[in-house]
Amino acid sequence: MNHSYNVYCDESCHLEHDKEPVMVLGAVWCPKNKSKNISQDLHTIKQKHGFDRKIEVKWKKVGLRKIDLYKDFVNYFFDNKDLHFRCWIAEKQGLDHPRFVEQDHDVWYYKMYFGMLKIIFSPQDEYFIYLDIKDRWGGTKVKKLRDVICNSMYDFNHDIVKHIQIMHSYESELLQLTDLLIGAVSYVNRNQSGNKGKEELVKIIKTRSKYNLATKTLFREDKFNIFRWTPQEESNV
Secondary structure, three states: OOOEEEEEEEEEOOOOOOOOOEEEEEEEEEEHHHHHHHHHHHHHHHHHOOOOOOOOOOHHHOOHHHHHHHHHHHHHHHHOOOOEEEEEEEEOOOOOHHHOOOOOHHHHHHHHHHHHHOOOOOOOOEEEEEEEOOOOOOHHHHHHHHHHHHHHOOOOOOOOEEEEEEEOHHHOHHHHHHHHHHHHHHHHHOOOOOOHHHHHHHHHHHHHHOOOOOOOOOOOOOOEEEEEEOHHHHHHO
């Protein structure tokens, strides 16, 4: 193996009947040997704004009162060459699971997760994946996700995906950064408005990424990569 990477994953609007038009899956990744220093830098940003490390930076908390903290998190991402972001916007309207053999919403969800992660992976490298713990994740489902990923890449010995672990987002500044970026993409794609703090943060992300957050980027975009999936593309995942 040439390099080792940590991959921090989160999601928004994954439930089948939540009446949201899209599900957004995303990941921030970095070299494994840089993750500790990056986490410390993000911790320092919290301290700079008078917050304890235990305070979570989360999209749902974004508002004008703490906007400088959130801005610094976002700008740190764009300024750090070791950090990368990939997200997968999946349109849920028009889903037809029965059309596919042995597919339900969970199976579809695993397919989407693999679609989001697959261009991050290189067969010459190894990856350690961290998932924000939610009701969805338990030991059986984590194993299922790993099996789907590894089988799809013929990684039967787990040489590429070395480890998948669920953890609380308050334990990881990098998971919190992932939540922030996914939240911004979801805000745009759900056509939300009215929160001036969130809209200010979205504007910064659009400016720095040079993307509108609603359409797919170039496949090889390495810093801020977006893919938009529709049910018509089911056979291409």
